[in-house]
Amino acid sequence: MKKISTPYLLLIPGMGFLFTFFLLPLFNLAQTSTQTAVGGGDTGQYEQTFRFQNYVDAFVENKEQFGRSFLYATIATVLALAIAYPLAYAIAFKGGKLKNLMLVLVVAPFFTSFLLRTIAWKQILGEEGFVVPTLRNLHIISQSTTLTSSAFAVVAGMTYNFLPFMTLPLYASIDRIDPRTLEASGDLYANGFTTFRKVTLPLSMPGVVAGTLLTFIPAAGDYVNAAILGSPQTKMLGNVIESRYFKIVDYPTAAALSFTLMAAILVLVTIYVRKAGTEELV
Amino acid sequence: MKQISRWFQRNLIRIYAVVAFTYLFIPVAYTFAFSFNDSGKSNLVWKGFTFANWQNPCGAPEVCSALGNSIKIGFLATLFSTILGTMIAFALGRHKFKGRSTTNLLIFLPMATPEIVLGASLLSLFLVFKINPGFWPTVIAHVLFCISFVVVTVKARIASLDPRLEQAAMDLYANERETFRRVTLPLVAPGIAAAALLAFSLSFDDFIITNFNSGTMTTFPKFIYTSAARGIPAQANVIGSAMFFLALAIVIIGQFVGRKRKVS
Structure with missing residues (x-):
């Protein structure tokens, strides 16, 4: 009998798990997505008819939510990048002895449940909080403007919730930059902005790519922020999939939407990674 | 005046870090503060300070x-x-x-x-x-x-x-x-x-x-x-805050132990 070599012994349990509970379910989801309701049967009874029209129907019916998911996720990702980059830079280059403590602080909000924090934002920015009345008294916003139940609140919530996912890979990348390269750039008469554009930013690109992916992917599939901070006009694709599954028990549409979402994300990610020119992701 | 603006310029990135951390911790602080709220059933408005929620974290069904x-x-x-x-x-x-x-x-x-x-x-x-x-x-x-x-x-x-x-x-x-x-x-x-x-x-x-x-x-x-x-219920705030402090303690102790081992 031939002996199985060590790496395969190490891989079999984990890969077997991923095959059974990741690939098989995806395959099963693909099957569900082309099913149709059994005529006259109970709700939730479906049979395989290979109806690919399901995809077209699901997309046409929900194209607004589709657009919103990608729009909100893109804005939240850009905002998170803008907020996290200087923070990661500050930790890496100005952290000194406090570096480790600051890194812990970036992750620390995670430990208070993200739902509690999202609801806290809702209450802080809500009608009973102190922010809205203050802004109204100062006439910064009009008497009828609200901050919650809006696209603004949903995007702000996503930006906040995914900020640590953006900050950590950025930090890891910026921290690896040799400060002498920045000094050298200054010695060669580059000003601060040129040094950033020509030296710091290119060297931190792996972090930018990893951070944007870790933010964009969960943001595009998110429905919790939209459910807590949004209104019916800010529903995202995740909300539709969730309600198709649990409230309407329309598994084929939910499956078709899930697949379209995943495919769209994978295509965007592939294009983005190619453009950004970093292939070492894992 | 010039000195102040120069100090400001030099420390801009540090000031930014403080602002960013404040932003990260606002909802955590809010959750912690409202864990002491004498709120009754719904923890929406501040009604008064109490330790009751911390003494009885399982109080809510x-x-x-x-x-x-x-x-x-x-x-x-x-x-x-x-x-x-x-x-x-x-x-x-x-x-x-x-x-x-x-x-x-x-x-x-x-x-x-x-x-x-x-x-x-x-x-x-x-x-x-x-x-x-x-x-x-x-x-x-x-x-x-x-x-x-x-x-x-x-x-x-x-x-x-x-x-x-x-x-x-x-x-x-x-x-x-x-x-x-x-x-x-x-x-x-x-x-x-x-x-x-x-x-x-x-x-x-x-x-x-x-x-x-x-x-x-x-x-x-x-x-x-x-x-x-x-x-x-405010008890959820109690548990969320307790988890926060517990995790922070574990991480900090872990770092401390790691450093000691490196030294010895």
Whole structure:
């Protein structure tokens, strides 16, 4: 009998798990997505008819939510990048002895449940909080403007919730930059902005790519922020999939939407990674 | 005036860091503050200071059973995902074999799949096999999304090891098993610990996948989500704040111990 070599012994349990509970379910989801309701049967009874029209129907019916998911996720990702980059830079280059403590602080909000924090934002920015009345008294916003139940609140919530996912890979990348390269750039008469554009930013690109992916992917599939901070006009694709599954028990549409979402994300990610020119992701 | 503006310019990035951290911690502080609210049923408006919620954290119905479920699931998911993930990380970090890039792809894909797709597809598999959603399906779901993060974390640690340390052990007549047990494993251990901590916090805080696969069982995040409509009891704030301080303490003690070991 031939002996199985060590790496395969190490891989079999984990890969077997991923095959059974990741690939098989995806395959099963693909099957569900082309099913149709059994005529006259109970709700939730479906049979395989290979109806690919399901995809077209699901997309046409929900194209607004589709657009919103990608729009909100893109804005939240850009905002998170803008907020996290200087923070990661500050930790890496100005952290000194406090570096480790600051890194812990970036992750620390995670430990208070993200739902509690999202609801806290809702209450802080809500009608009973102190922010809205203050802004109204100062006439910064009009008497009828609200901050919650809006696209603004949903995007702000996503930006906040995914900020640590953006900050950590950025930090890891910026921290690896040799400060002498920045000094050298200054010695060669580059000003601060040129040094950033020509030296710091290119060297931190792996972090930018990893951070944007870790933010964009969960943001595009998110429905919790939209459910807590949004209104019916800010529903995202995740909300539709969730309600198709649990409230309407329309598994084929939910499956078709899930697949379209995943495919769209994978295509965007592939294009983005190619453009950004970093292939070492894992 | 000029001096002030110069000081300001020089410390701009530090001031920014303080502002950014304040932003990160506003809702945490809010949650902590409202854990002392003498609120009655719905914790929306400040009604007065009390220690009662901290003295009786299980006072609200279901909150502690939900917390118990979350801890049990988090523990099991961490255990399984850390074992499976570490094995994969060693295979990838220490061995050459056929099918390497396929393995890498299969590790990367779950991280690139939105949680809602993972949750929905797993639920539809359970439904096909007539497995009712509940405790074990949730554990499986959590192991699924934790594995990849464990692999990435442990693999990074293995990659940063100096291979000369293992060669030195071999030169001193340690066999492969001894080298692994007495040199490699202790050196990789901090990475495994970090991965386990990450897995636990991912599992403990997960809502989307849990919501799909837990059926009628409640977890702590699920409890918060479902009670959000009628008002969250202050006890949830107590537990959220306690978890925050507990985790912070664990991380800080861990760093302290790590530093001591390095010195000795």
